[in-house]
Amino acid sequence: MDLRQHVIAVLAEQAMLDPGDIDPAQPLADLGIDSLALVETIFALEEAFDISIPFNANDAQAMSFDLSSVEALVAAVSDLVAKKAA
Amino acid sequence: MRRVVITGAGTVNPLAMDVAGTYAAFAAGRCAIGPLLIRDVDRLSVKIAAQVHDWQPEQHFERQRLPLLDRFAQFALVAARQAVAQSGLRFEGALADTTGVVLGTAGGGLTTTDDNYRSVYAEGKSRVHPFVVPKLMSSAAPSHVSMEFTLRGPSFALSSACASSNHAMGLAFQMVRSGLADVMLTGGAEAMLCLGGIKAWEGLRVMSPDACRPFSLTRNGMVQGEGAAVFVFEDFDHARARGAVILAEVAGFGMTSDASDIVMPSTEGAARAMTIALKDAGLAPEQIGYINAHGTGTAANDRSETAAIRTVFGTQADRLMVSSTKSMHGHLIGGTGAVELLACLMALQTDVIAPTMGFETPDPDCNLDVVPNEARAVRVEAVLSNAFAFGGLNAVLALRRI
Numbered sequence: 001m002d003l004r005q006h007v008i009a010v011l012a013e014q015a016m017l018d019p020g021d022i023d024p025a026q027p028l029a030d031l032g033i034d035s036l037a038l039v040e041t042i043f044a045l046e047e048a049f050d051i052s053i054p055f056n057a058n059d060a061q062a063m064s065f066d067l068s069s070v071e072a073l074v075a076a077v078s079d080l081v082a083k084k085a086a
Numbered sequence: 087m088r089r090v091v092i093t094g095a096g097t098v099n100p101l102a103m104d105v106a107g108t109y110a111a112f113a114a115g116r117c118a119i120g121p122l123l124i125r126d127v128d129r130l131s132v133k134i135a136a137q138v139h140d141w142q143p144e145q146h147f148e149r150q151r152l153p154l155l156d157r158f159a160q161f162a163l164v165a166a167r168q169a170v171a172q173s174g175l176r177f178e179g180a181l182a183d184t185t186g187v188v189l190g191t192a193g194g195g196l197t198t199t200d201d202n203y204r205s206v207y208a209e210g211k212s213r214v215h216p217f218v219v220p221k222l223m224s225s226a227a228p229s230h231v232s233m234e235f236t237l238r239g240p241s242f243a244l245s246s247a248c249a250s251s252n253h254a255m256g257l258a259f260q261m262v263r264s265g266l267a268d269v270m271l272t273g274g275a276e277a278m279l280c281l282g283g284i285k286a287w288e289g290l291r292v293m294s295p296d297a298c299r300p301f302s303l304t305r306n307g308m309v310q311g312e313g314a315a316v317f318v319f320e321d322f323d324h325a326r327a328r329g330a331v332i333l334a335e336v337a338g339f340g341m342t343s344d345a346s347d348i349v350m351p352s353t354e355g356a357a358r359a360m361t362i363a364l365k366d367a368g369l370a371p372e373q374i375g376y377i378n379a380h381g382t383g384t385a386a387n388d389r390s391e392t393a394a395i396r397t398v399f400g401t402q403a404d405r406l407m408v409s410s411t412k413s414m415h416g417h418l419i420g421g422t423g424a425v426e427l428l429a430c431l432m433a434l435q436t437d438v439i440a441p442t443m444g445f446e447t448p449d450p451d452c453n454l455d456v457v458p459n460e461a462r463a464v465r466v467e468a469v470l471s472n473a474f475a476f477g478g479l480n481a482v483l484a485l486r487r488i
Binding site: 042055 | 349
């Protein structure tokens with residue numbers, strides 16, 4: 001499983017959807033992930049990839065971490081994984 | 087129904103070791119939030135808190151008693167001593183038999199739990215101190231207070247997360263009002279600034295990395311605090327008959343449950359609690375001059391609380407002063423309502439309104455007079471103290487000048 005599929009699998013688990021039903025262009029909110037589930041999703045991604053995601057629930061708009069869509073999330077996780085390896 | 091008054095107050099909190107020092111800090115807008123100094127702080131991403139610094143337990147307790155006293159119970163006992171001393175009460179005979187202690191706490195002896203889990207799980211020890219259980223139990227604080235003053239009436243700990251102290255004080259108020267007791271000691275205590283206690287909060291992603299700025303557009307979360315406040319609640323006639331100095335009247339109490347979400351607050355649930363408190367106190371919205379807000383500095387609470395205040399007070403909301411003293415003493419979790427009641431007492435006793443410190447930029451969603459960054463000298467007749475806990479448990483106290 002590549003990173004992209006892995007991220008989508010984590011999202012699917014949190015959203016209780018089939019990975020095949022997740023459209024990469026979709027905003028996260030459309031997956032039915034509310035604020036509490038989002039915090040849990042961030043934790044699940046950190047655990048899955050052994051990374052630290054800079055996320056503050058009070059400050060979601062101002063963050064450098066892009067959560068606007070599934071695709072953006074894949075890119076952000078990929079970026080953090082690359083930084084960790086460097 | 088009987089009237090209930092406050093005849094004693096005591097506290098240990100990050101701002102001061104007593105009530106006078108706390109009032110002075112509120113009036114000066116002093117902020118006790120600073121670098122967190124605990125073991126293993128390098129393993130935390132949250133590195134600030136409002137701590138009680140230079141706490142020396144052996145100055146307050148005999149050495150052989152200390153193995154039984156978690157930090158939260160120590161804070162509660164010292165606060166209770168101050169409150170009882172101020173009240174001038176001596177507990178003997180029928181008064182000792184009916185007086186009880188109701189204290190709020192969310193974590194109880196969490197530091198004791200943390201220390202002993204560490205020693206068993208991380209350090210591989212197979213033996214713990216024999217007093218771990220009586221030290222960590224949430225009811226240890228009221229038990230020790232009852233023993234110290236020989237209070238043999240109804241005593242217990244009460245836990246409703248961040249509303250614990252307000253629920254405790256509300257219940258004590260109802261017990262005195264109904265005639266169950268002439269006097270009750272009540273308030274709350276918390277001491278969860280340890281690796282496990284902060285790590286848990288860190289996980290929720292609601293903590294600020296730099297400051298507590300309630301109602302400010304730039305707010306980015308809450309900051310934890312620790313400490314205690316304890317009050318003597320007394321039947322008005324009982325207090326007057328013995329010539330006691332009365333600090334304020336506890337006029338009413340309202341409590342509701344959102345029954346909706348385990349972390350997100352409901353405007354409707356908070357508004358109903360304030361409305362019930364006002365009705366219980368027989369106060370009209372226009373009689374309230376000041377609200378000590380729950381004001382955690384999170385995006386969700388401050389917006390929802392503002393909307394709730396507007397729902398209850400309508401056009402009166404623009405005239406109200408509303409401040410969050412968490413900007414100075416941090417969020418004491420289960421003990422927070424007790425320390426915040428001091429800001430209400432200060433308003434009624436000294437005509438000084440504690441400010442919301444750290445205020446930077448107005449938020450259109452929090453457009454109340456939050457008494458930004460500077461205390462204000464205004465006489466008010468009655469006040470509310472809000473506490474809205476995780477799990478949707480809301481508790482609001484109404485106090486009146488006497």
